[in-house]
Amino acid sequence: MFLYFPTNYVWSLSVNIAMNCGGQIGEIDRICAPLVEIATQGDDAGTEKFFQSWCDFADGLVRYAQQDLAEGHPRSHAARFARASMYYLVAERMQSRHYAPREVAYRKGMDTFRLAVEHGRERVELVEVPYEGTSYPALFVPADGPVPAGGAPVMVFCNGLDSFKEMGYRAGMGDELAARGIATLFVDQPGTGTALRDLGLTAVHDSERWASAAVDYLETRPDVDAERIGMTGWSLGGYYAPRAAAFEKRFALCAVWGANYNWGELQKRRLEREGENPVPHYWEHVQWVFGKETLEDFLEFAHLMSLEGVCEQITVPFLVTHGEDDRQIPFEYAVAEYEHATNSPDRHFKVFTRDEGGSSHAGADNEVICTNYLADWIADRL
DSSP states (O other): OOOSSTTOHHHHHHHHHHHHTTOOHHHHHHHHGGGHHHHTTOSSTTHHHHHHHHHHHHHHHHHHHHHHHHTTOHHHHHHHHHHHHHHHHHHHHTSOTTOTHHHHHHHHHHHHHHHHHHHTTOSOEEEEEEETTEEEEEEEEOOSSSOOTTOEEEEEEEOOSSOOHHHHHHTTHHHHHHHTTOEEEEEOOTTSHHHHHTTOOOOOSOTHHHHHHHHHHHTTOTTEEEEEEEEEEETTHHHHHHHHHHHOTTOOEEEEESOOTBHHHHHHHHHTTOSOOSSSSHHHHHHHHHTOSSHHHHHHHHTTSBOTTTGGGOOSOEEEEEETTOSSSOHHHHHHHHHTOTTOSSEEEEEEOTTTSOOSGGGTTOHHHHHHHHHHHHHHHO
């Protein structure tokens, strides 16, 4: 993985996220160069300066984008807004939930994303998935070309612990699947994105609850083939997606982008500082995501976040991928996730190596490698 900040994995991970979601290295260098010294002081220290540098640059992009629009150049306007939205969201995800300015950055990130989609005439719909008396937001990307008789196959793509559906969309999986004749529904499931921030929907261990709601929604769409709905996700989605596929039998396959066999056990190891965290203020962050008042409450709950006895319930084609350089999730968890899926009729295990690329957590070093591999595997089966 590109370590812009050689001694700070968490900050460097954000740089890689931004680049994989359409950020420009020259812009990112201007944002990060003033942060090099403070980055050596640890993950949590200096996060407010990190926030301000990313937001200030995004604000400047917005000003130039508004000038583009005034001059009658909506595509240039949209391109700047697309990058600005990712920079705002990268800044926001790194802050404590109690840091008031993050709300402003979040709103700017959402607004610029919508304007980029609108003015860039992107083929994506902002939709709502009915869920347990309310709804959560999602992005629907249709398959390329005319809708086939009976509808196109579709993949449900879920977030990890701290990502947004907008990041999943910008990382390019929707485009790759669409080119292969497959639609994608990117969800902000409970505990992530807008579902957490605007609706107060916290994460649950039994992901089939919200995943089944996504299937219910997709079954209402005439452009979708309800018999060919798959499930995928990255990072903590490597837990959520297999759990959903194990208990929601309408899913036709499951592919994970980074395994996550026993995330609950991993939390105990992280207390001992074994393995990297994805965000600063980590323990406060997970309490917010899962709606727990104290660290003790969270740790008591966390043991439920395990695929022990669950992978055996997967009865559809199942792909487990993992990077050999993953510093967040131990490789042994990827092996266990694959080996316990004994009832899958078509299970595969793919390791992304340093030589090939995509070897960091969820392919952060080169997401294109992972995106293409997963899209090909899915297309071969859907």
